[in-house]
Amino acid sequence: MNINLDFATIFERWPAFLDGALLTLQLAFIATLLGTVIGVLGAIGRRSHHPIVSRICGIYVESIRNTPLLVQIFLVYFGLASLGLKFSAFAVAAAALTINVGAYTTEIIRAGFDSIPRGQIEAAEGLALSRAQIYWHVVMWPAIEKVYPSLTSQFVLLMLASSVTSQISAEELTAVANYVQSDTYRAFETYILVALVYIVLSLVMRAGFWLLGLVIFPRRRRLGTPL
Structure with missing residues (x-):
């Protein structure tokens, strides 16, 4: 069986692939930034002593985690359209x-x-730190430091999952690949190239988060703790 691979035709479309990769990174950056804000507020809400706030946050988390991303995208896309709100696919x-x-x-x-640990909070209270100081220096920042590797992995997975947004015509990397392969009839070569680009994007994001971790968590840098 002969496999005739022709990447020359695919490489001719490199500007389109570059635009798609940049749009993929833009989507990942926006979602990472805003998702972190939502995550912090949601985590605070989940641990709130007010049952209504805690329950609302719990419903949000469980609803999202137990439905496919593609269904969520369609709900937002068609839901906004049904309300007469028109936004770009991006x-x-x-x-x-x-x-x-x-x-x-x-x-x-x-x-x-x-x-x-609860004892760590009690020690901070014994030092007469304010509630805001305790929450920032003793609870929030150390907590984020502990889960930073998990957060970065989740954000990389988000970037990879952004490929499904091609279903609503967002012109990210996978959408570009779909267009190129339908135009060139070189599906195998196209998706090999796209897979390699996704690998590069993942490595770039991981390197970026690693460097960011060295900056915002100097204690880890001093101790040599892997991020």
């Missing part, structure tokens, strides 16, 4: 990815909060 994709990763980030950060 905006809808970013919103759907943010909602999705926010739920997973909530649980990861909540686990970090739960890992802080």
